[in-house]
Amino acid sequence: MTASRSSRRRAPRLPAVRLYESLRTAHLERAHELAPASIVYRVTRYDFDASLAEGLDLVPAGRLRAAWLVARSRVETLEVNEPLMTSSLPATALVLTALAVRRRVTGRPTTVVSYLIGNADPFGAATAPRLRTRLRRRGERVLARAVWRRLDRVVYGTDAARETYARLLGEPADHATVTTVPALPIRHPEARGGDVRPPAVTFVGSFVERKGLRVLAAAWPLVVAARPDATLALLGKGALEQEARALSVAHPAVSVEVDPPRPRIHSVLDGSRVLVLWSQPSPTWREQVGLPIVEGLSHGCTVVTTTETGLADWLTDHGHVVAADAASPEVLAAAIVQALDAARPADAVLADLPTRDGRLAADDRLFGRDAGTGAGRPLDGARS
Known part of the structure; x- marks a missing residue:
């Protein structure tokens, strides 16, 4: 989708903002079910379906401009890509730096949240023979730890993710609210169920x-x-x-x-x-x-x-x-x-499946909503 000139210039409109490195159809489909939030993104993926953008507040912006726009907005809760997604770390770090400056100037805090399903080590190339690769991976680890310590609410989608983060980045900050919600679906509306199916x-x-x-x-x-x-x-x-x-x-x-x-x-x-x-x-x-x-x-x-x-x-x-x-x-x-x-x-x-989709239940925790009602519900220890 080609963004209008005005959308490139304006700040996000909603007090909840999701910061994405790239945007695809699956994100748009889910955004209509998740807590209402502006979406600030850098690029669109090959499968981006512009027809699904109707009714969503989408703000395309490069890394520096994203930091400027988010800091100018009325954001109260910011969702960032998980720290082990190394491609998103520069944008996340810039936005968090801009928000830290804003807080010093205005006193306005921002709750920073993230949904975590990463279960691989992206820093494994730190021992690679090429000096440039080693230096890049070490820099990414520094940024990842900085973002990790800034998170106020984290929800793990799998136990494997929780173990991976503990091994690579340690435990979350003491002020963070931590929850695990398995990334499981609910029964599909058209699932027939029944007895044993053919082989x-x-x-x-x-x-x-x-x-x-x-x-x-x-x-x-x-x-x-x-x-x-x-x-x-x-x-x-x-x-x-x-x-x-x-x-x-x-x-x-x-x-x-x-x-x-x-x-x-x-x-x-x-x-x-x-x-x-x-x-x-x-x-x-x-x-x-x-x-x-x-x-x-x-x-x-x-x-x-x-x-x-x-x-x-x-x-x-x-x-x-x-x-x-x-x-x-x-x-x-x-x-x-x-x-x-x-x-x-x-x-x-x-x-064996839950009665609420795992990703939606995780979003309830991230944005402090009562599951199934959408009502606001602050979580203890969530503000920083």
Whole structure:
């Protein structure tokens, strides 16, 4: 979306502000459900749908201008990207510095909050052979710690995130209010639930190495050998599309749909017994939660995944199949067969889900609202 000249010049209008490095369709969809807030962002992503911006206060701004505009606004609560998101640290640090100057001049405090799901070490390259890389990572760690100590309210979306932050940045500041709200969905409005579904397996996501599609392609013949009645639906797009199509040619029970619309994805999940997201370890990336996992759960699917996701412990404790050996087709095949043979009813999966979406419940905590009512509710120790 190309912002108007006036929107580039004006400060955020609302007393709650969300500071984003980049803005995409998923953010816009969620913004209509979260606490009302202005959104200050630097860039839009490829999937930005301008039609969803209607009714939202969006303020595009570069890093320096964002600091100026936010400091000039009537902001009382500011949500920032989590400190382990290193690409956002310069903008966050500039805005917090501007707000610190404002407080000295005007005495007006700002509550700073953040939702945390990061579970990977972004500073691992600090020991890299290139001096420039080491210096950049060390600088990012300094900024991350500064932002970390400034946060007044934090909500962890997974236990893995809480452990990662404690290991890399230590405990939050003494004045901070800290809560963990699992990043779980509620039952999808169109989920049919019911008893045991046919032995249908679904993969949703990017057709790329890190999502485990190549391992899944190698594992599928082993699944069919054990469960000849099993079917596999591959929904997504990406660099491994030809490998996905080759698998469907070799095995008629495998179907491929490239970039299907959202209603079609929900329809397929609603008829699936198992959702597979075989996330692979990477030096620069780790699955924080996994949107396909969340959507599969919301439709009553049994999840097969690896320990890379931050929801690994919860999934293990609630009857899903989680494995540590992400590289082995044999392990994946055994996990899929185990999930199929468990024949868990969709209603049993859905019964484990909360009555309020985890991200919305987290936002209630961040912005001091009573869940489900939107009423303001200050949290003890939240102001700095």
